[in-house]
Each structure stands twice: as C-alpha cells, then as structure tokens.
Amino acid sequence: MSARQVVGLFSRDEDVVAATAAARRAGLSVVDVFTPYPVHGLDKAMGLPPSRLAWVCLIAGLSGAVLKLWFELWTAMVDWPLNVGGKPHNSLPAFVPITFEVMVLFAGLATVGAFLAVSGLRPGRKPHAPHPRVTDDSFALVVRDEGGAMTGDRIRALFVEHHALDVQERIDPGEPRR
Numbered sequence: 001m002s003a004r005q006v007v008g009l010f011s012r013d014e015d016v017v018a019a020t021a022a023a024r025r026a027g028l029s030v031v032d033v034f035t036p037y038p039v040h041g042l043d044k045a046m047g048l049p050p051s052r053l054a055w056v057c058l059i060a061g062l063s064g065a066v067l068k069l070w071f072e073l074w075t076a077m078v079d080w081p082l083n084v085g086g087k088p089h090n091s092l093p094a095f096v097p098i099t100f101e102v103m104v105l106f107a108g109l110a111t112v113g114a115f116l117a118v119s120g121l122r123p124g125r126k127p128h129a130p131h132p133r134v135t136d137d138s139f140a141l142v143v144r145d146e147g148g149a150m151t152g153d154r155i156r157a158l159f160v161e162h163h164a165l166d167v168q169e170r171i172d173p174g175e176p177r178r
Contacts, residue, residue, distance in 0.1 A: 005031060006152065007130045008141045008159035009166040013039045016139035019162035020045040023143045026150060026158060031142040034134040056114045057107045064106025068099045131166070138165065 010016040017039060020030055030046050033039075076082075077089045116122065130140045143155065150158075156167045 003144050003146065005142055005144050005170045006155045007168045007170060008164040009131050009133065010139040010141065010163065011165055013139060015163045016141055017041055017045045019141050019159060019164070022158055022162060023141065028143040028150065028155065029146050031144050034129060034140040036135060036137060053111060053114060057111045060110030061103045061107030065099050065103040068102040069095060
C-alpha cells in the first residue's frame with residue numbers, strides 16, 4: 001500500500017533536530033532523516049532505541065579472546081608441547097599480545113558485518129536520497145502521516161515554522177526491499 005510522504009529540506013542541523021521532535025509530538029511517523037554528517041541528539045529526537053552494536057562488539061571480542069586462549073593453550077600443552085628453556089607450557093603472559101590482537105580482529109569484523117547487515121548496505125543496492133543536496137550541505141526530514149490526522153498544508157506549516165528551505169510531498173511506493 002502506498003502512503004503519502006512529506007520531505008522537508010533544512011540548512012542547519014539544529015533546525016532538523018527541532019523539526020524532527022516537533023513532527024513526533026504532532027503524531028507524524030518519522031521515516032528517516034538524511035544528513036551530510038552525524039548530528040548529535042538526532043537519534044533521541046527520532047525516538048530510536050539505543051544501538052545494540054556495542055553488545056555485538058563486546059560479545060565478538062570476548063569470544064575471539066576466549067577462542068584464541070583456548071587454541072593457544074591447547075596447542076602449547078596438548079598438541080605440540082615444546083620444552084623451551086624449562087618454562088611452563090601454560091605461560092599466559094606470553095599469550096597476551098596475540099590474544100589482544102585476535103580480540104580486536106573478531107570485534108572489528110563482527111561489528112562491521114553487523115552494521116552492514118542491519119543497515120541493509122550490500123553490493124548492488126541502489127542509493128535512496130530524497131534530495132540531491134542531502135549529500136552536500138543540507139538536511140532532509142521525511143515524515144509519513146499514517147493516521148491521516150494532518151493535512152499536507154499543516155505538515156508544510158510545521159516544517160516552515162522550523163525554517164525549511166523546501167517542502168515536497170511524495171507518494172511512497174512502499175518499504176524498500178532489503
């Protein structure tokens with residue numbers, strides 16, 4: 001089912017954050033906000049929950065460290081025990097640098113993979129920007145009136161109140177395929 005979307009173009013990040021919060025207070029559904037750089041406080045204005053990406057990083061890093069320690073201890077004590085100057089086979093200080101590096105490797109790869117999977121970024125996906133200036137110097141707020149409570153003129157007035165440069169109404173063909 002297609003829905004009506006209204007796109008507002010803003011020149012300052014403070015304006016788009018204020019317009020996003022006002023749109024949510026007015027009962028509009030915020031589809032997305034497009035910015036040329038990260039904007040502090042925008043996730044709170046959009047009502048997004050805290051990211052779980054840090055937990056993915058922590059779990060992957062700890063898993064990599066535990067797996068590396070197990071592998072190194074198993075190799076040194078069971079599979080290929082070597083007597084090196086009478087030192088013990090399970091000397092943990094010797095394992096710390098490589099364990100740290102493997103922990104960082106697992107955490108980094110898992111975080112990048114989770115980010116790409118959640119955001120839907122993959123080869124061949126067509127970019128979707130509501131306005132060409134979004135990638136350069138402007139901010140775009142895309143809202144949808146799912147309840148039908150606000151008319152296009154009231155949404156336009158809400159955006160103009162927050163210093164919108166341009167307001168366009170579009171018909172959304174539906175959710176993009178991921």
